[in-house]
Amino acid sequence: MGGLMMYCVRARFALASAAAISLAAAANSALVAELPEIKLSAQNVVPACVTPGRLSAFLEQRNSSLDPRFATIAADYMRIGEELNIRWDIAFFQMLLETGNLTFKGDVSSTQNNFAGLGATGKKAPGESFPDVATGVKAHLQHVLLYAGEKLDNPVAERTRKVQEWGVLTEWQKTMSGPMTYSKLAKKWAPTSRAYARDIENVAESFYDGLCKSADPKPEMMALVRPEKSLPKATTSVAATKGATYETASIAGNAKVSGADLAKRAVEEARASGSFVKSNLGAGSLIPPTDPTPSVQPSVTILNAAKPEVTVDATSTAASTPDTSATATSNIQVAALGTGASLKPIAEVKIPSKPTAAPKVEVGPKCRVWTASYGGSRAIIIRAKADQLDNYTVLDVNEGAEKREAEAYIAAYAKGGETVGEYPNPTQALDKAFELCPEG
Numbered sequence: 105m106g107g108l109m110m111y112c113v114r115a116r117f118a119l120a121s122a123a124a125i126s127l128a129a130a131a132n133s134a135l136v137a138e139l140p141e142i143k144l145s146a147q148n149v150v151p152a153c154v155t156p157g158r159l160s161a162f163l164e165q166r167n168s169s170l171d172p173r174f175a176t177i178a179a180d181y182m183r184i185g186e187e188l189n190i191r192w193d194i195a196f197f198q199m200l201l202e203t204g205n206l207t208f209k210g211d212v213s214s215t216q217n218n219f220a221g222l223g224a225t226g227k228k229a230p231g232e233s234f235p236d237v238a239t240g241v242k243a244h245l246q247h248v249l250l251y252a253g254e255k256l257d258n259p260v261a262e263r264t265r266k267v268q269e270w271g272v273l274t275e276w277q278k279t280m281s282g283p284m285t286y287s288k289l290a291k292k293w294a295p296t297s298r299a300y301a302r303d304i305e306n307v308a309e310s311f312y313d314g315l316c317k318s319a320d321p322k323p324e325m326m327a328l329v330r331p332e333k334s335l336p337k338a339t340t341s342v343a344a345t346k347g348a349t350y351e352t353a354s355i356a357g358n359a360k361v362s363g364a365d366l367a368k369r370a371v372e373e374a375r376a377s378g379s380f381v382k383s384n385l386g387a388g389s390l391i392p393p394t395d396p397t398p399s400v401q402p403s404v405t406i407l408n409a410a411k412p413e414v415t416v417d418a419t420s421t422a423a424s425t426p427d428t429s430a431t432a433t434s435n436i437q438v439a440a441l442g443t444g445a446s447l448k449p450i451a452e453v454k455i456p457s458k459p460t461a462a463p464k465v466e467v468g469p470k471c472r473v474w475t476a477s478y479g480g481s482r483a484i485i486i487r488a489k490a491d492q493l494d495n496y497t498v499l500d501v502n503e504g505a506e507k508r509e510a511e512a513y514i515a516a517y518a519k520g521g522e523t524v525g526e527y528p529n530p531t532q533a534l535d536k537a538f539e540l541c542p543e544g
Contacts (some may be wrong), residue, residue, distance in 0.1 A: 133461040139286035139301055139308075142252040144189050145425035151312075154193045156182055156329060157322030158315045165315075166205040171214055173237060176528050180241040183481065186329070188245050194286050195248050197307040201300075222263045232261055237528060238482070251292065253277055254282040263474050328529045331481055391502055471496065471541035475534070476513065478502055479518075483533035484510045485540070488521030496524075496541050498533045 141148045150484060159178035164170055169424055185192020193221075199204070199219045208214045211224050216233040216238030218224070224231030234240040243261040251273060255305065261482050267273060280288055290301035302423070471494040480502030488495050497518060501509040506526060514521045522542070527533040 110138045134341075138288075139290070139305060140191050141283045141285050142190050142194075142248060142289065143254075143283070144191060147267070147437060148191065150185075150191060152317070153316040155320050155323070156325035157320040158318070159193075161321045162204065162311050162315045162327065163200070166200065167207055170206060173214075176325065176328055177206075177237055177241065179325050180238045181245070183329045184245055188249050189375055190245060190249055190252070191286070192245060194304065194308065195245055197311070198248075198286070198304050200307050201303055215239075218243070222247060232263060234260065241372070249288065251277075251289045253324060324531075327531075328481060331479070336448050356368045370529075371514060430502075469543045470494065471543060472535075473498070473537045473541050475530070476500070476517070477511050478505075478513075480505070481529060482506060482511070483527045483530040484523050485525045485527070485533055485537055486510060486514060486518055486521045487524050487540075488514070488518035494541065495521075496537045497521075498530060498537050500530050 110452070126299060144150070156176070156178040161180075163174075175181035181196045181199070200220050203212070203219055204210070206214065206219075210221075211226070211228055211230050212218050212221055213230065216230065217235070217237050218231050219240050220243070221231045222243060223229070232243070234243055239260060243259075243264065246256055246259050247261060247264045247267075250259070250268060251355045253273075256268060258262065259268065269493040276292055277284075284303065286321065286479070287301045290304065379472065410540045470492075471490070474495060476497055477500035480500050482501050482503055484501055484506060486497045486499055497513075499510060499513055510523050514523075524537055525533070527536065
C-alpha cells in the first residue's frame with residue numbers, strides 16, 4: 105500500500121515513470137520524484153480541484169482552532185499566485201508545513217503574517233513582519249519566484265530584496281539544469297533537511313486524496329480571487345463618472361430580505377453594470393415613496409458637501425380643490441441632495457383660508473448602507489453624516505492603495521467622513537456595515 109501511494113504522488117505531479125513498473129520500483133523512484141516547476145506553463149497548471157474553498161476546508165481539518173484572520177488566506181494565495189504566474193498551490197502546502205498549519209509553534213508568531221519564516225534564522229530570531237495577511241502571502245510567493253531566477257521590482261520582504269541585490273542565489277542557480285522546480289528549491293531553502301520536499305509532497309497528497317475529490321464546500325470564495333476585471337477605476341472627479349447614478353437594490357413587494365442578500369445583489373449589479381456606482385442597500389429603499397413630488401437628484405450625491413441650489417417651478421394644482429391648496433405659483437429652491445433637503449420660498453405663497461390637516465409624518469431610517477468600488481478586492485467602511493443620516497459606505501479598494509483611495513473618496517463624496525474599519529474582502533465589510541446599521 106505504501107508503494108502504491110508513493111507511485112500516486114509521482115503520477116499526480118506528472119514528473120516521471122511508465123505504467124508498467126513494479127510497485128517496489130515505483131516506491132524507490134517516488135523518493136526522488138520531483139515536485140512541479142515553480143512557474144506556470146501550458147504543461148504545468150494548478151489542478152482544477154484546487155480551489156480556495158477546498159483549501160480552506162483542508163486547513164480547518166488540520167487546525168480546528170484557526171485564527172479567523174486566516175479565513176480567506178487560500179484566496180490570497182490563489183489571487184496573488186496567479187498574478188505572479190507560479191504554482192501557488194505547492195506554495196500553499198509549503199506554508200502549511202512552515203507554520204504548522206498556521207499554529208505558529210516556532211519563533212514566528214501569528215501576528216507577524218510571515219508565512220515562510222522569512223528572516224527567521226533560528227536562535228529565537230522572529231524574522232520579518234508584514235502589515236496584513238495578503239502582504240505576507242505576497243512576500244512568500246515573491247521569495248519563491250526569486251528562486252526561479254525572476255527579477256523582482258521592489259519586493260515586499262527585506263530578505264528577498266537583500267538576497268536579490270547581493271546575488272545570493274546566482275551561483276547556485278547556475279548549477280541547476282532545466283526549469284526550477286519546488287524540489288530544487290527545497291534543497292536550498294532547507295539545506296539541512298533531506299525530507300523537506302517529501303514533507304511538502306505528503307501535505308499535498310493528503311489534500312489530493314481527500315478534499316480534492318469532494319464538492320467545493322465554499323465556492324463563493326472564488327469571488328475573492330477573480331472580481332470583474334471589466335470594472336473601470338473610479339476617480340474622485342464627479343465629471344469623470346460620466347453621469348453615474350445611484351443604484352438602488354429592489355425586490356418585488358415588501359418581502360423581508362436579509363442584509364447579506366441585499367449586499368450581494370447590489371455588489372453583483374454594480375460590477376455587472378461596468379460603471380463606478382454607489383449603491384444604497386437599505387431596506388427603506390424597497391418601499392415606494394408616498395410623496396408624488398419629484399425630487400431633484402445629482403448624478404452623484406456628495407455627502408456633507410455644500411448643498412447647491414436649483415430653481416424649479418412648483419405650480420399649484422388647486423383648480424379642482426380650491427379650499428385645500430394654494431392657488432398661487434411660486435418659485436421654490438430645492439437642495440439637490442434628495443431626502444432631507446430644505447425648502448426655502450423666495451416668493452410669497454398664499455396661505456389657504458381654511459387650515460388643512462397636517463401631513464402625516466413618517467419616521468425615516470437613521471442610517472443607510474452604501475457600496476462604492478475602485479475595483480479592488482479589499483474593502484474599507486467609511487462613515488459620514490448627511491441629511492441627518494449616518495451613511496456607511498463599503499468601499500472596494502486596491503491592495504496597497506487602501507489609504508489613498510479612502511482619502512480620495514472621502515474628499516470627493518463623503519466630506520467630513522472617517523474610516524471605521526478595513527477588511528480583507530467586501531463580504532466581511534458588508535456584514536460589519538449591516539451590524540453597524542441594521543436598518544440598512
